Amino acid sequence: MTPLLRVRLIDDDDDLRAAQRQTLTLAGLEVEEFSAAEPALAGLSPDYPGVVLTDVRMPGMDGIQLFQRLHALDPDLPVILLTGHGDVQMAVSALQDGAYDFRTKPVAADRLIAALRRALATRALVLENRRLRLPSLDAAAAHPPLMGDSAAMVRLREMLHRVAEAESDALIRGPAGAGKSLVARAIHQQGRRRSRALVTVDCASVDAAGFEVLLTGQEAAPGSRLPRRPGLLEGAHRGILCLERLDDLPRHLQTRLLALVEAGEFWLPGAAAPRPLDLQILATTGPSGDLHEGLFYRLSRAILEVPPLSARREDVPALFRHFLQAAADRLSRSVPPLTDLLMARLSTHGWPGNLRELQGQAESHVLGVGPWTPDTAGGDRPALPDLVAACEAGLIRDALREARGNATEAMTLLGLPRKTFYDKLSRHGIRPADFRSQ
Template identity: 50%
Template sequence: MTPGGTKVRIVDDEPDLLSAQVQTLRLAGFEPEAFTSAQPALQGLSPDYPGVILTDVRMPGMDGLELQRRIQALDPELPVILLTGHGDVQMAVAALKAGAWDFLTKPAGADELAAALRRASQSRALVLENRLLREGFAAASGEDPFLWGNSPIATHLRQTIDRVAETGVNALIIGAVGSGKEAVARALHAKGNRRSRPFVHVICAALDASRFDAEFFGQAGLGNRAERIPGLLEKAQRGTLFFDAIDTLLPALQARLLSILGSTEFLPAGATSQRPLDVRMLASTSTDLPALASRGDFRSDLLYRLSGVSIHVPPLSARREDLQGIFRRLLIDISRRQGLPVPTVSAGVQARLDSHDWPGNLRELQQFAEAVAMGLDPVPLFRDESIDARASLAAQVAEYEAALIRSVLRQTGGSVVEALQLLKIPRKTLYDKMARHGIDPSVFR
């Protein structure tokens, strides 16, 4: 692998030396990013950063060793190379034991520096490639991004899916729009004993009364040479039939569907004899289906037939601790499929992740990740429609300001002193803004 295009964040408080290092690395084919202090170098770093870090050890404020510790906490596999004076070698050796990638003594020659960075960048590329392979394996195994997460809620949902998948019973999947109900249905199929058979997705809102029989039972061939068209029941035989948004099914079709579900046989169009009906039925809804049934807007007997077990899918607002990880994996997956480099997460994107309520749930988060992966400015694309147009600018500025302060405090571990250096505002101004937005810096320590 050649180093061309490999990013290197260089941190050194000596401007002349920093400038010389930047020029040296550009000539060697690297893509240097220069910083005169450690704290700004942390901004925008993420576990997806496609580069390495080169930092001086002795610097005012945060030194190179503390920077290395912060980076290791972010991603233990992100290489950090330390530049040390001769008197700091013992300290650098201790840093190696603590997880630093390598150290070089000043003044490091151009060839020595490039060789060390080349080795580190090759290691970093291998780490990221292996992560992508693991992500791809998870996706290929039926682990939908919507089901990722380490929160107790996400863990409980996956455990519920595993248990229900084993039983093979019919299930009703309940959750808000965009919360991942289809992902749950596909996981139930993939983890059950029908996994080798078809998963047939039926969009209930699109079913037409005049086409109902043709959709479910098929169409007989017209003429001697015409082929018959199999229906949904035949396609899903011994597999799974998923009724998406069952609450949108027309009342006239609810009785028709009930008659099918209550039978153990069916007669395909053009056939001369009944065939066994062996299909698992899954259905989803984003409404209170029992309440609809109690009002007479949905058949109670159809509800009971479908809901052998009910699975409740939580909204994203109930599992915010999963949000960062899901977004990162979505970003990696989308970038890989589009053949694009995985972008770093900017302060604006991070502010959106921290502050937005995500009423569209995981579907909205996926659309946001797609915009970020394609390099589009996500703010105009994902503006809150609920904000009054007369106050939209002020409201969005306040929302962004609060999210940015929280993001900086998270980076600094709740240190107001370091946050002041990053934000470049007076102490009183920062405290006033934190009070206005209800931000407590101790929460981030």
Template identity: 45%
Template sequence: MLNSVIVVDDEASIRTAVEQWLSLSGFNVQLFARAEECLAHLPRHFPGVIISDVRMPGMGGLQLLERLQADDPDLPVILLTGHGDVPMAVEAMRSGAYDFLEKPFTPQHLLGSLRRALEKRQLVLENRRLHQQADLKSRLEATLLGMSQGLQQLRRQVLELAGLPVNVLIRGETGSGKERVARCLHDFGLRADKPFVALNCAAIPEALFEAELFGHESGAFTGAQGKRIGKLEFANGGTVFLDEIESMPLAQQAKLLRVIQEQKLERLGANQSISVDLRIIAATKPDLLEEARAGRFREDLAYRLNVAELRLAPLRERREDIPLLFEHFSRAAGEKLGRQVPALPGAQLAQLLAHDWPGNVRELANAAERHALGLGAPNSEVAPAGQSLVAQMEAFEAQCLRAALRQHGGEIKAVMEALQVPRRTLNEKMQRHGLLREDFVARG
């Protein structure tokens, strides 16, 4: 239950009395003698109620109400009025005030109005939270494409972790989309308006690694002309994505560990520490603990990075996502080229589903671009990877069900007619493939 209350009144005796009543009833109370002070200290999305006198020096209660309504029309404001101000207060309620209390008022009267206002505020904030979650979920579905159970679980994990102040380790094969997932963790979290800095540890020569990561002062080494801000310092307040973290030199691993532990760094050639606020997202293909046992990675750093772990399934383990991804990449390539992309024949779709995709999503995107360019059938240069007939049929069936559900907006009767299957059979197949009608219903 929300319990935050702000009281604005120029009379010290009123402020003291109200504070005592409300504090004894378990409320968290802030007091202000002037409306201007209240506005200056009011947090955004204040989770509580404002109680304000109508007549005060400077800005009055009605002006305060107007300012508060402009920022948040759903913020409950209870006005305290003298006898002659009652008509004015009634008019204010028509303009959005929650309630008014005529002085002198009893503690019971105040508490009753306040509790009702807080209940309303709680409902409003919960409704906003649910709408925000639905919006984030919709945006994430458009960013991390796929309807397989693995992708649905990944999206849930990303939404859960995005708002938490923890480091994350992403495990996945080359081309499986690790940087895209890292970007989602940043974009859907509390640091979204701060820098996102990506660094591929395997692409930096060892001799340049420290300067790249930590920066340097002028003259720190031969050729160091001028001061340079490193990647970690540049990302202050935001997120650093360290891809192929297993390739980081051991000497730099020790320095990164110190930054994570102390939230401070030193540029090369500097004697002064710089405070930084960073979230580290690292990505790796091998198991970092196995790398540590082999002496190639610091075990203490592995634990610091792996506060939470996300595993990205290779494309061959979520074949039902292949048609959707291929269609997306083909359409994007067609729009970029300004040309119509031909539909994919069934035989070529079967070939897509049969291929093992060692390059994962990156390889699939390349095949889709070739298809959009008219450079032959996708994957025509490779033969099917020998998947069992049952596996290929299962993947194809799942895609057919998904396409029909999407086409008919989750209307089960229309899907039954389109696929010519009875209700019980359709239900069984949807359950086997992890398909939910709700995921295909058009959102208003």
């Protein structure tokens, strides 16, 4: 990601503005200068590739009013205020309202340039995140990531929608490959923070020695023209921080993480005051992930259980067809036929790898190299009783879905007497109540 170097400078003092322009230009920054706030608003948009440096005391529209206008235009546009000693309290208040930083005049050139480079690095990160999010939002609209009509998936979608609306922290639990990261992305896409960053960190691969730098960032080396490295907390501010496999993070780092997010603010190196920290936190763990007690209570305001594929077998055919079409499109191949034997194998397989295994099986089928393709040797053929049982369970579920969970109506559709119907429900572990909300 190439750092942006543009600074919009506003100051009504011509001599001071000229001196600042020269200092910033010598530091390699591209300067756009204005003698008043009103003209400086012209041409600015949420895509502006730079930051704003403005004096506070100016005739007409002052620097605070300019910041408020800019904040309404784009809350993520960094605005640095230049203040006299009498304006410090005013600047601190603006900082709490979302201003990026303030500097008290006279400000040393090296400190001002360092603050601007931090702001430029932050701006570059925001614009890059926005650019990367656009395709994923389009893809999500075209291919819903959490498919299935099983009762477990209906409940899961209802709960994640509530979490998204409430902007609540949440703990997402489930076995490997079940789709926990898909749940986190769906919460982001459905919530009010969808225009903000979704910053994801894999806690299982975190280096303990670099943990603090990863979260809070790292200042550039003295004399370097490169910007500082922003931390994850800074990148996720006003957005969502997703902590994948949080139960794999060592306990002492979980304690430090809790302290950082509970503080509600963080310090940038060389900053005059702390910056507020506004986060929605999502964390994924295994079915019984081991978390620090305080961190668990912080995240357990909502607990979303992602079921294994074996607990929602009725969703397997539709999911397989979805993955099959996606693989065929990506590989520029036609979708191969689905035989009765293949569908029976899909229904009787245990799927220990969950969605990840099912997706891999679909791609193998498109390529014609999987163990279940007609012309490939190997693979266990399901026994006839297993095939019959899988078919019977599928027909019962279809009837209950059509009858919206009404057992009497489903019996009529299947032509079964009451006792036989309920014996089969018990044998297959099917509950009519699970189909009443579908």
